Amino acid sequence: MKAALLGFGTVGKGVAGIIDQGRDKDTAGLEIVRILKRTPADDPRITLDYRDIEACDAELVAECMGGLEPAHTYVRKALEAGRHVVTANKKMLAEHYIELAGLAKEKGVRLLFEATAGGGIPWMAALRRLRRIDDVQSFRGILNGTTNYILSAMTDAGLDFGEMLKKAQELGYAEADPTDDIDGYDVRYKTVLSAIAAFDAAVRPETVPALGIRHISAADIAWGREHGRIVKLIASGEKKDGRLSLYVMPQFLPDTDVLARIGRNFNGVEAVSTTLGPSTYIGQGAGRLPTGHAMVQDMLTIAKGEEMTAYEAAAAEVDNSRVEKRFYIRTVKPEVFAGVMAEAAGTGAFVTECMPLIDLLALIGQAGDPELFAAVVAD
Amino acid sequence: MKAALLGFGTVGKGVAGIIDQGRDKDTAGLEIVRILKRTPADDPRITLDYRDIEACDAELVAECMGGLEPAHTYVRKALEAGRHVVTANKKMLAEHYIELAGLAKEKGVRLLFEATAGGGIPWMAALRRLRRIDDVQSFRGILNGTTNYILSAMTDAGLDFGEMLKKAQELGYAEADPTDDIDGYDVRYKTVLSAIAAFDAAVRPETVPALGIRHISAADIAWGREHGRIVKLIASGEKKDGRLSLYVMPQFLPDTDVLARIGRNFNGVEAVSTTLGPSTYIGQGAGRLPTGHAMVQDMLTIAKGEEMTAYEAAAAEVDNSRVEKRFYIRTVKPEVFAGVMAEAAGTGAFVTECMPLIDLLALIGQAGDPELFAAVVAD
Numbered sequence: 001m002k003a004a005l006l007g008f009g010t011v012g013k014g015v016a017g018i019i020d021q022g023r024d025k026d027t028a029g030l031e032i033v034r035i036l037k038r039t040p041a042d043d044p045r046i047t048l049d050y051r052d053i054e055a056c057d058a059e060l061v062a063e064c065m066g067g068l069e070p071a072h073t074y075v076r077k078a079l080e081a082g083r084h085v086v087t088a089n090k091k092m093l094a095e096h097y098i099e100l101a102g103l104a105k106e107k108g109v110r111l112l113f114e115a116t117a118g119g120g121i122p123w124m125a126a127l128r129r130l131r132r133i134d135d136v137q138s139f140r141g142i143l144n145g146t147t148n149y150i151l152s153a154m155t156d157a158g159l160d161f162g163e164m165l166k167k168a169q170e171l172g173y174a175e176a177d178p179t180d181d182i183d184g185y186d187v188r189y190k191t192v193l194s195a196i197a198a199f200d201a202a203v204r205p206e207t208v209p210a211l212g213i214r215h216i217s218a219a220d221i222a223w224g225r226e227h228g229r230i231v232k233l234i235a236s237g238e239k240k241d242g243r244l245s246l247y248v249m250p251q252f253l254p255d256t257d258v259l260a261r262i263g264r265n266f267n268g269v270e271a272v273s274t275t276l277g278p279s280t281y282i283g284q285g286a287g288r289l290p291t292g293h294a295m296v297q298d299m300l301t302i303a304k305g306e307e308m309t310a311y312e313a314a315a316a317e318v319d320n321s322r323v324e325k326r327f328y329i330r331t332v333k334p335e336v337f338a339g340v341m342a343e344a345a346g347t348g349a350f351v352t353e354c355m356p357l358i359d360l361l362a363l364i365g366q367a368g369d370p371e372l373f374a375a376v377v378a379d
Numbered sequence: 380m381k382a383a384l385l386g387f388g389t390v391g392k393g394v395a396g397i398i399d400q401g402r403d404k405d406t407a408g409l410e411i412v413r414i415l416k417r418t419p420a421d422d423p424r425i426t427l428d429y430r431d432i433e434a435c436d437a438e439l440v441a442e443c444m445g446g447l448e449p450a451h452t453y454v455r456k457a458l459e460a461g462r463h464v465v466t467a468n469k470k471m472l473a474e475h476y477i478e479l480a481g482l483a484k485e486k487g488v489r490l491l492f493e494a495t496a497g498g499g500i501p502w503m504a505a506l507r508r509l510r511r512i513d514d515v516q517s518f519r520g521i522l523n524g525t526t527n528y529i530l531s532a533m534t535d536a537g538l539d540f541g542e543m544l545k546k547a548q549e550l551g552y553a554e555a556d557p558t559d560d561i562d563g564y565d566v567r568y569k570t571v572l573s574a575i576a577a578f579d580a581a582v583r584p585e586t587v588p589a590l591g592i593r594h595i596s597a598a599d600i601a602w603g604r605e606h607g608r609i610v611k612l613i614a615s616g617e618k619k620d621g622r623l624s625l626y627v628m629p630q631f632l633p634d635t636d637v638l639a640r641i642g643r644n645f646n647g648v649e650a651v652s653t654t655l656g657p658s659t660y661i662g663q664g665a666g667r668l669p670t671g672h673a674m675v676q677d678m679l680t681i682a683k684g685e686e687m688t689a690y691e692a693a694a695a696e697v698d699n700s701r702v703e704k705r706f707y708i709r710t711v712k713p714e715v716f717a718g719v720m721a722e723a724a725g726t727g728a729f730v731t732e733c734m735p736l737i738d739l740l741a742l743i744g745q746a747g748d749p750e751l752f753a754a755v756v757a758d
Contacts, residue, residue, distance in 0.1 A: 120656070132404060133404055279662035282660075289655070
């Protein structure tokens with residue numbers, strides 16, 4: 001199957017390299033005929049002009065440009081032209097899923113997005129496979145390698161957040177502007193896309209509560225260690241009794257939890273489904289070859305006409321009203337939480353009684369402490 | 380697709396239940412038309428006579444009888460009759476793979492075996508999927524739930540092996556005769572089948588070195604804890620420079636290793652492949668529904684005509700000559716190991732220098748200590 005590539009950065013180069021070099025594998029059935037790039041290069045397939053992509057004979061478009069525009073417009077046009085699309089662009093797809101999936105259905109083409117969440121981990125494929133037999137009841141996982149690298153290193157080395165962020169930036173694991181990663185927005189998009197794949201439920205990204213790790217301190221990590229717990233940034237989703245709960249928060253996991261032991265910049269995510277129960281998938285959550293691998297898997301799935309069961313996500317609302325947890329809070333405004341405090345946890349920190357997440361979020365809003373750190377104390 | 384079921388024990392009931400009740404899923408495309416059982420029951424599909432299976436119009440036979448015969452003969456006959464086969468019978472398939480896979484190829488039908496290793500974990504499917512793009516370079520994993528239950532409980536509770544085995548038997552996690560599980564033979568069959576799926580290499584089961592956990596003591600577990608290590612029974616496979624290494628041994632894993640944290644009776648296995656690097660798959664390794672789920676996934680894969688890339692395993696030889704490790708040994712014959720001893724590890728126990736596995740196995744044979752315990756000290 002002939003394919004066009006939109007974007008020739010880290011992931012695009014991974015996709016092209018895997019296909020160009022994979023002549024003895026199933027990848028031999030794929031061919032990159034055109035590549036859209038921003039600056040000239042000497043590969044004859046490369047163009048700077050989107051009209052060359054429109055004019056080429058690719059049946060499939062692989063989008064790895066990132067950003068909302070022009071990626072959204074290009075993907076829309078590709079679908080309108082009756083081309084299959086695979087994308088690694090979590091933000092664009094989480095924002096525009098309903099429109100783009102509707103268009104794909106109308107045109108009888110496919111829209112796959114393995115590379116948007118969990119990098120090389122076959123997470124979306126695992127969900128599609130589970131759902132051939134099972135209902136997926138819940139998921140939870142580590143879906144951001146940057147923050148996992150920082151948290152793992154803070155846990156292992158006892159270093160502070162600022163030092164670790166700087167090191168992660170030097171190693172290329174974190175962006176110069178790390179907001180999307182450390183404030184949980186990146187995981188929020190991935191949570192939205194996981195809910196689409198797991199529950200057929202497409203929610204607006206901004207309705208998923210997302211708390212990040214920007215204000216975690218070595219003291220918080222130390223409190224976890226003293227209590228046999230390891231902190232991870234966790235995406236959680238559950239569909240139960242018609243209620244869809246989705247939220248992104250740091251969680252102090254028991255150190256016996258497999259997710260607690262996913263180190264370095266790895267990702268890992270668990271689904272719970274009706275007959276299989278829990279199943280967990282772990283691997284490299286980013287990088288040229290792992291993410292390229294995920295995109296090429298989607299391209300092969302389309303070329304082979306596999307995994308064709310039609311799951312149709314509809315617009316849905318987040319309802320976290322049944323989520324009740326104990327929370328760890330560090331704030332300079334503890335008085336706001338006086339009614340829910342259960343035990344002290346060191347200087348300026350405490351653990352709440354088991355309470356509704358939505359009540360906690362209201363109190364956090366009320367406290368207005370820009371450096372507050374909050375985490376679930378998982379059972 | 381119409382299917383016949385051979386065997387109606389735990390797994391067979393799981394398969395039938397999932398299909399009979401899965402009317403709103405892809406499983407609606409499957410129908411169990413005949414069931415071979417040893418004793419009468421009131422389901423009209425049940426027969427005690429294999430000739431009724433031969434006479435029925437099933438296109439697919441799902442074998443979950445266990446044992447070598449008559450399972451082997453029935454599977455052979457099904458393939459000869461041009462029927463697809465899925466099996467959960469690791470011992471039978473590991474013994475007869477070359478014959479049965481050749482027959483399937485000759486007849487143009489498929490032979491899938493997801494349920495033979497890792498229960499509900501999509502391990503064989505993960506390997507097939509990886510190989511669409513990658514070469515699999517190595518695998519290692521926990522593939523026996525009984526021994527993992529025993530080792531996890533010994534690690535958590537500090538109990539001795541005999542007590543834990545008794546408890547596992549009471550809970551139904553271990554057989555009355557636990558030899559196959561605790562001496563590593565069960566994992567050996569699973570290792571053979573994993574090597575078929577990962578490397579296209581079919582070895583004779585008896586040529587895979589397998590050391591079990593029968594003689595592990597609370598003192599061994601305690602030594603691990605003191606050294607930040609957790610012991611697990613690990614299947615290992617690697618293909619490198621044309622050499623195929625395969626062995627089954629307890630391993631003291633660093634407690635930061637994800638496999639070290641796979642608790643209870645869960646299974647988990649990691650593949651390392653060219654572009655994805657390491658990817659790990661964890662779930663319930665046994666039980667009515669998880670194993671039933673795995674068999675039904677194979678049945679769906681056949682019914683849908685998916686994952687059709689033909690991997691053809693050929694007869695191969697185990698070559699562990701390049702495997703070099705440090706080993707933990709407890710024996711009443713330490714003098715046999717005098718030349719390789721590196722440090723003491725408590726009463727009657729020691730750790731060797733880094734040395735070839737095949738030399739260690741020769742020394743173990745020479746020692747002739749029936750209660751010797753040996754484990755890899757993993758890096």
